Amino acid sequence: MSRGWRRGRGPAPAGVPGPGGLLSGLRVLDLTVWRPGPYATQLLAEIGADVIKVEPPGGDPMRAYPELFASLNVNKRSVVLDLKELSGRRRLLELAADADVVVEGFRPGVVRRLGVGYEDVRAVNPTVVYCSVSGMGQTGPLSLAPGHDLNYQAWAGALAPEGGPPVVPALPVADLAGGMAAALAMCAAAFRRLRTGEGERIDAAMADVLATWTGADRPQAAGVEQPVPGVPGYGTFEAGDGLLLVLGVLTEDHFWRSLCDVLGLARDRDLGFTERMKHVVELQGRIAVAIAGRGRDELVADLLAADVPGAPVLDRQGMLRSDHLRERGVVTADPWNEVATGYPVRFEVHPAARDSAAPTPDQNRGEGFLPRA
Known part of the structure; x- marks a missing residue:
């Protein structure tokens, strides 16, 4: 199997990040809007990926914030497709057939109803890495709950620090954390695809990511309450x-x-x-x-x-009791902890696993560390 991301395709077209980028030749079809998904693909675009941004008629709603939109979409290319129309869906699947990664940020179930979900894309591209970025995940009793960044922080127990009242952070922590986790997951899946030819289905949820953070350490009150953003509701x-x-x-x-x-x-x-x-x-x-x-x-x-x-x-204990997060496998148990938080992103084909506890100092001294093949 060729070692190139694009396996036999010609050189990247003009305007696409050049060969100096770490992900040069990796083609990403980006169906996401607002911040989390575009931030994830921006992280890929800035290190060389060829990101094709698929926008709905009228454009990404984040274009209402020009400076933020500009910062989230550097190095990307854009195409407008109406996925409610047959012609738009056909063109999307044509693009997906030639992509290494497809990422979407619709509510769970929407891409399937549109005919551009994982199984639809896999039918034209069997080795595709398909990533869904959402607030609460593709499964679980709260998967269809509406929200923005603040809601997912609340569900994850990130807004209730010990020793103080809840504080609305100045940064959209859930958006950024979810986007970064999705970018990491896409890179990991693309690397395995390069070595084995196998694709992956990724389920990246913002609440899951933050829950693993708050599950590992109790948020502490900062001592200075930040003003609530001035938007009614x-x-x-x-x-x-x-x-x-x-x-x-x-x-x-x-x-x-x-x-x-x-x-x-x-x-x-x-x-x-x-x-x-x-x-x-x-x-x-x-x-x-x-x-x-x-x-x-x-x-x-x-x-x-x-x-x-x-x-x-929710405070940390409330988050750990969440039926949704338990069903998602974010709140779980391992051989070393009665209650633990697992890997924040779901991989269907090659799930993450905890096979050993943290090592003691020098625990593996007697093992042979052979060179990689």
């Missing part, structure tokens, strides 16, 4: 039972309308994003009052049933 709120939850509504009018329906805020329901931003303090106040009249867990259940990005602010 986005931030941390206290319910009537004293428990905390987060809302992750940003620009999406459909999320806002559903939030107002759940909270009984009929007078504010039809406000568009621009109008909402003119009345941040008043709207946040009305939301807080409405939430204060409800129990947290019941309210979160109602929010999720209405497809609103809501999540409980």
Whole structure:
């Protein structure tokens, strides 16, 4: 088998990262939008991968933030395809047939319904590395829960430090951590594909990644509370039972309308994003009052049933008791720990494994370390 990523294909076209990049010749078909997936593929593009960005009609919604979009899409190429149209799906599969890696960031089940899921792509490219980047993963009882970065931090127990109140980080930690883990997973799978010709199906979830972080070490209070971002429907709120939850509504009018329906805020329901931003303090106040009249867990259940990005602010113990994370295998047990957090990304073909505990100093001195073949 050829040692080249592209196995017999011609040189990379003009404008594609040159032969100096570590991943030169690796072709990545990127169907993701917003931040996590584009950040993952940006990490690949900056070290030489040929990333073809597939955008929906109207473009990636992150283009509404020009500076951030620019930083997340350096070195990439772009093509607009309407995957709801047969012609768009056909063209996508043509591109996928010639790709080494395909990465998508839709809600679980969407690519399958569109006809561009893993099995569809594998039918035209049997050795493809196919990566799905999502908030809560492709499986589990919360896999379809809506959200943004803040929601996934809350589900993962990352917003409830010991010794202090929950703090909204200045950085979108879940987005960045999930994107970096996905990039690592794609590189690992592509390396094995290069050596063996076998593809991989990757399931990278932002909550999984953060759960492995908080499972390894309890977050500590920083001592300085950061201000909640000034977007109505986005931030941390206290319910009537004293428990905390987060809302992750940003620009999406459909999320806002559903939030107002759940909270009984009929007078504010039809406000568009621009109008909402003119009345941040008043709207946040009305939301807080409405939430204060409800129990947290019941309210979160109602929010999720209405497809609103809501999540409980779990502490570390709450995260470790999560049915979702246990079903995902993120919270598990190993021979050395009654409760442990596993590898943050799922590999279907070659799953990660913990075969031994951490070594003691000089434990392997007597073993022969032969050169690699």
